Amino acid sequence: MLHFRNLCLLFAVVFLVGFTPPEDSLKITYIGNCGFLYENKNYKIIIDPFGTQYGEVFQLPSSQLTGQIVAGLPPFDNVQLLLISHFHGDHFDSKLTEQFLLNNKSAILICPSQVLNVLKDSCRNLESIKSRIIIPSMENGKFDSVQLKGLNLKVLKLQHGSTRNLETLSYSEYTDYEKTENFGFVFQMSGKYVFHQGDGSLKLNRNLIKSFNTKLDISHLGFFDKDSTSLSLLYNVMKARNIIVMHSFKPDKSAESEKLKKLNGNLIVYDKELDFRKF
Numbered sequence: 001m002l003h004f005r006n007l008c009l010l011f012a013v014v015f016l017v018g019f020t021p022p023e024d025s026l027k028i029t030y031i032g033n034c035g036f037l038y039e040n041k042n043y044k045i046i047i048d049p050f051g052t053q054y055g056e057v058f059q060l061p062s063s064q065l066t067g068q069i070v071a072g073l074p075p076f077d078n079v080q081l082l083l084i085s086h087f088h089g090d091h092f093d094s095k096l097t098e099q100f101l102l103n104n105k106s107a108i109l110i111c112p113s114q115v116l117n118v119l120k121d122s123c124r125n126l127e128s129i130k131s132r133i134i135i136p137s138m139e140n141g142k143f144d145s146v147q148l149k150g151l152n153l154k155v156l157k158l159q160h161g162s163t164r165n166l167e168t169l170s171y172s173e174y175t176d177y178e179k180t181e182n183f184g185f186v187f188q189m190s191g192k193y194v195f196h197q198g199d200g201s202l203k204l205n206r207n208l209i210k211s212f213n214t215k216l217d218i219s220h221l222g223f224f225d226k227d228s229t230s231l232s233l234l235y236n237v238m239k240a241r242n243i244i245v246m247h248s249f250k251p252d253k254s255a256e257s258e259k260l261k262k263l264n265g266n267l268i269v270y271d272k273e274l275d276f277r278k279f
């Protein structure tokens, strides 16, 4: 007969086994602003890891952390894929991107052509890295599939957000800021679908989002999406199960957390760089 203490031990083991994420779980580590590392035992992806500008308003990664990423030090060793959503300085830095590709010789970069143009203007070693840069080309509101070894990636051309109501304006009336080429990314790791929209506004891109018939396991709430309309698109249209907040506004942190609380979603907020969570 089982002794009471052994019975407790058995329950504890069953409980722990039952609630420990499986071996091939997806681990998501916060870098800063919209920067995250997504990894499982076979693959590592980093998105928007090199924000260096507007640190007074956004929570950027420290220079120590970007140095670690560029050098390929754990947990950023063997990163296969670097995804840059757009060229704005709180998401991308050309020198760090160049150095990352020089140091990490098998890593591939996927980004919009405006990012490549900045790299062309500032990189001294473009010739030695350009064969590993992929620039999908499509109109706003369309997506493209990119087949990589071990990963099926969808790249969505999303309208960058704006404080103006772009739906009442024609494209010729857009500012350069509003004409920023912005990519969103959808990929599957460890059986889970992930979506990162960069600075794309979900509301402005609702037609593409509605046509995109993928149930999301992990999604993000971006800078232009911290309201109930976007949250409803994520929950009701994209069937998002986990929503991670990104691109937080630093000067008024308490106002933002109040706003997020009122949204009443089951939102995940990472506190500081290198915080991680398994899914």
Ligand SMILES: [Zn+2]
Residues within 6 Å of the ligand: 086, 088, 160, 199
């Ligand atoms: Zn932006």
